[in-house]
Amino acid sequence: MNYSAVLLISIVTVSTACSQRGPVAERRETRECLSWRSMKTAPVPPDVQARLQADCEKSTLSVPEYR
Secondary structure (H helix, E strand, O other): OOHHHHHHHHHHHHHHHOOOOOOOOOOOOOHHHHHHHHHOOOOOOHHHHHHHHHHHHHHHHOOHHHO
């Protein structure tokens, strides 16, 4: 095999491996989920943490992109 063929195969392989597959859908957080995630490490009572998590889960069910 000559060097030009090896070079061509290398260029095609590298350019294909480094190319993007397409736009990645941006996941937008609901206000409730942002609140829950920001309070996950805060010292809050377990019932408050559970309520924040439940509010997050309810809010994502109403957003079409989360289904």
